[in-house]
Amino acid sequence: MSTVAATALNEPDHGVFSAIRWAVAHDLRVALRSRAELAVQLLFYVIVVSLFPLASSPDRALLAALGPGVLWVAALLASLLALPRLFASDFADGTLEQVAMSPYPLPALVGGKALAHWLTTGLPVVVLAPILGLQYALDADVLKVVVLALLIGTPILSLLGGIGAALTLGARGGGGLLALLILPLYVPVLIFGAGAADAFRAGLSVSPNMSLLGAALLVALVGAPFAMAAAVRIAID
Amino acid sequence: MLEAIDITARRGTAVLFNRLRLRVEPGRALLVTGRNGSGKTTLLRVLAGLTQPDDGAVTLNGSATGAMRAHIAFAGHAAALKDELTVEENLRALAELGGETVTHDALSSALGTVDLAGQRELPARTLSAGQRRRVTLARLALLPRALWLLDEPATALDTTGIGVLAELVTQRLRAGGIVVAATHQPLEWPPDRADSLALS
Numbered sequence: 001m002s003t004v005a006a007t008a009l010n011e012p013d014h015g016v017f018s019a020i021r022w023a024v025a026h027d028l029r030v031a032l033r034s035r036a037e038l039a040v041q042l043l044f045y046v047i048v049v050s051l052f053p054l055a056s057s058p059d060r061a062l063l064a065a066l067g068p069g070v071l072w073v074a075a076l077l078a079s080l081l082a083l084p085r086l087f088a089s090d091f092a093d094g095t096l097e098q099v100a101m102s103p104y105p106l107p108a109l110v111g112g113k114a115l116a117h118w119l120t121t122g123l124p125v126v127v128l129a130p131i132l133g134l135q136y137a138l139d140a141d142v143l144k145v146v147v148l149a150l151l152i153g154t155p156i157l158s159l160l161g162g163i164g165a166a167l168t169l170g171a172r173g174g175g176g177l178l179a180l181l182i183l184p185l186y187v188p189v190l191i192f193g194a195g196a197a198d199a200f201r202a203g204l205s206v207s208p209n210m211s212l213l214g215a216a217l218l219v220a221l222v223g224a225p226f227a228m229a230a231a232v233r234i235a236i237d
Numbered sequence: 238m239l240e241a242i243d244i245t246a247r248r249g250t251a252v253l254f255n256r257l258r259l260r261v262e263p264g265r266a267l268l269v270t271g272r273n274g275s276g277k278t279t280l281l282r283v284l285a286g287l288t289q290p291d292d293g294a295v296t297l298n299g300s301a302t303g304a305m306r307a308h309i310a311f312a313g314h315a316a317a318l319k320d321e322l323t324v325e326e327n328l329r330a331l332a333e334l335g336g337e338t339v340t341h342d343a344l345s346s347a348l349g350t351v352d353l354a355g356q357r358e359l360p361a362r363t364l365s366a367g368q369r370r371r372v373t374l375a376r377l378a379l380l381p382r383a384l385w386l387l388d389e390p391a392t393a394l395d396t397t398g399i400g401v402l403a404e405l406v407t408q409r410l411r412a413g414g415i416v417v418a419a420t421h422q423p424l425e426w427p428p429d430r431a432d433s434l435a436l437s
Binding site for chain 1: 285286287288289306307309310311313314315316317318319320321322326330331333334335336
C-alpha cells in the first residue's frame, strides 16, 4: 500500500515517459510475436510499389516522375492496413479497459501505442523506400528527399490514423469506415510529402514542403494523443 | 470509504438505477446481485469511473474515482490477456500498467496462490477459461489496491478457484480494502464483512 497517500496523477512514477515506454514496449513485444502479420504488411507495400512499373511503360522519365507519388500512396495504404490493429484487439480482449484504468495519463499511453504503430509500419516503409525507389530510376538525391519526407510524414499518418482507429472502435464495418474517415485527412500529408520530390526535381527548394510537413508533425504530436484518449474514453464508456 | 451519491444510469431509454446511494466502509465487501441486464456491470463501471453516470458522483476517500485510479483494481468480463504473450509477461505488463513493479518472488507467490505456477511460461492462448480467470486473480493479488471492483469474478472458476477468490477477498478486507463484486451466483464471503445490494 505504498501509493495510498499520494494523489494519483501527479506522482513521479506515473509520468508521461514511463507511460510511453510501457506502451511502446508492450505493443512491440506483441507485434514481434505475430511476425507473419508484420511481414504481410511490408510485403503489401513492396508489391503495391512494384506493380506500377509493370503496369506502366518502362520509360525512365515517366517512371522517375511517377516514383515519389507511388511510394507515398503505398506508404499511406500500408499505414492504413495496420491501423485497425492499433486499438481493436486491445478493445476486444479488455486491455483497453485496463489502459483506461491505469494511473498513467491516457494520452501518453495511447500516444505510445501510435509510436509503436509507426515503429512497426512507418519506419520499415522509410527504410525500404530507397531500395524500392530504384525501380523508378530515381537518382540518389531524389531518393534522399523522398526518404526524408517519408521520415517526417509517416509519423503523422500513424497519429492521425490513431484518432480514426479509436473513433471507429466498436463500429460495424470499422475497417472500411476507417478508410473513409482517415484517407481525406491523409491528403495534405500526401500532397506536401510527394510534392517535396517534385519540387526537388524541378530545381526548387524543398524547404517549404519539409517545413509544412514538420509543422503538421508537431501539431499532430501535440494534438493527436489527446484526441485519441478522448475517443478511447468514449469507446469504452 | 467508497461513496456513490445519487447516481443515475440509463441504457437507451431504460433506467438501470435512479438516484442510487451507497457507501462502503474500508474492510467491507458489497455484493451486487440482480438478474441479467439489471445494471450490475454498469454500476461497477460507473464506480470505476469508466462509464460516466447520467447524474450523481462517485468518490473514494473523498476524491472522484476517476482521479483515484492508482488505488483501484478493476476486473471486467475480459481478462485483458494477450494470447501472444506468456502468463508471466501478461501479468508483468498489467502490473506495470498499474504502476507497480513486480519482483520474481512476488510473481511466483501470486501464481502459486492461484495454482498456475506450472503455466508461467505458457502463452495465454493455451489457457482455459477458468485458468484465464485465475490469472485475473493473480493480478489482483499483485495489486493490493484500496478498492477492488470485480465483475462476475467467479465465472468459469471451479470450486477450488472460488475458494481462492474468497481467500484473496478476505485477506484484502482484513487489510482494510474495499471489495465490490457483481455476481449472480452466491459467493461465500465472510458474512460479518459483506453486505449485498439487489438491483431490480
